[in-house]
Amino acid sequence: MESTIEKLSDEDLMSRLAKGDHQAFCVLVRRHTQRFYGCAYRICLHENDAEDVVQDCFLKLWDRPALWQKGQGAKFTTWFYRVVSNRALDIVRKRQCAERTGGDELDAAASGDVGQEGMLQITQEQKALEAALSELSERQRQALNLCFYDGFSNKEAAEIMGLGVKALESLLMRAKNALREKMIKQGLIEEEKNYGS
Amino acid sequence: MDHNEDMEKVLAKRFTPAMREDLPERIIASSQKRGAQNRGGTIWLIIMRDGLLVPKPLFACIVIFALGLVMGLLGSNLAFDDAGLYMSDLVFTAEQVSEGDWL
Numbered sequence: 001m002e003s004t005i006e007k008l009s010d011e012d013l014m015s016r017l018a019k020g021d022h023q024a025f026c027v028l029v030r031r032h033t034q035r036f037y038g039c040a041y042r043i044c045l046h047e048n049d050a051e052d053v054v055q056d057c058f059l060k061l062w063d064r065p066a067l068w069q070k071g072q073g074a075k076f077t078t079w080f081y082r083v084v085s086n087r088a089l090d091i092v093r094k095r096q097c098a099e100r101t102g103g104d105e106l107d108a109a110a111s112g113d114v115g116q117e118g119m120l121q122i123t124q125e126q127k128a129l130e131a132a133l134s135e136l137s138e139r140q141r142q143a144l145n146l147c148f149y150d151g152f153s154n155k156e157a158a159e160i161m162g163l164g165v166k167a168l169e170s171l172l173m174r175a176k177n178a179l180r181e182k183m184i185k186q187g188l189i190e191e192e193k194n195y196g197s
Numbered sequence: 198m199d200h201n202e203d204m205e206k207v208l209a210k211r212f213t214p215a216m217r218e219d220l221p222e223r224i225i226a227s228s229q230k231r232g233a234q235n236r237g238g239t240i241w242l243i244i245m246r247d248g249l250l251v252p253k254p255l256f257a258c259i260v261i262f263a264l265g266l267v268m269g270l271l272g273s274n275l276a277f278d279d280a281g282l283y284m285s286d287l288v289f290t291a292e293q294v295s296e297g298d299w300l
Contacts, residue, residue, distance in 0.1 A: 037216040062228040
């Protein structure tokens with residue numbers, strides 16, 4: 001039973017979940033937690049927050065599976081990424097607000113630091129990379145995350161961001177150009193006389 | 198070496214700490230607890246709430262606005278007619294008022 005349900009597609013599992021099938025929910029959670037944790041982490045830059053985001057989103061899915069509508073033609077992963085990234089962005093904005101109003105809960109996201117264990121492991125180079133990435137606009141950073149780290153194709157990333165594929169490609173190009181300049185400033189890569197995109 | 202390659206090498210080194218291994222099981226355990234609450238008494242409330250969700254808010258706003266405009270125009274005509282009726286009833290001329298009315 002377990003093995004046959006594990007072979008089902010995400011969309012079929014969602015159909016079963018809509019009927020209250022807890023097994024289907026378990027398979028989805030085990031299949032995607034790691035991936036969406038990574039997505040959430042790259043937005044929050046904080047392990048505990050990223051875990052909370054993923055947990056909240058999966059529990060919301062369990063409570064209200066009707067939020068995903070198969071008829072709209074979106075893949076489960078692209079739809080769920082939007083749910084996760086919106087929740088993660090909410091948390092980041094709340095933190096930024098708290099920081100602006102004098103709260104000291106957040107050093108992590110803005111400075112590119114990470115929590116507890118990550119703090120020890122992170123190298124100077126990675127800190128510089130996070131700083132460079134944090135200087136990009138939110139859209140540019142999201143495009144880079146989707147295409148470079150989260151394993152979405154350009155078409156899926158464009159769908160998630162509500163753009164055409166060409167618009168996404170040009171956004172990516174601008175993100176890479178901006179990042180290249182910031183990396184050169186940070187000393188992460190060397191400047192070249194001529195570089196094309 | 199191509200600058201793009203250089204950059205992608207640096208990007209590939211981006212650090213993502215591993216999640217706690219028990220996270221999926223914690224999510225599943227929480228869902229079981231919530232399931233016991235929700236699937237019992239309040240599930241019908243959730244179903245009703247989901248049923249009332251507007252799938253396309255912009256479309257719904259435009260339809261409501263258009264409907265309001267039409268009803269407003271029709272309503273204002275009716276109100277004008279009604280007001281006309283009452284106004285004619287309320288207008289008194291000197292001939293209509295006799296001395297006895299004052300006493």
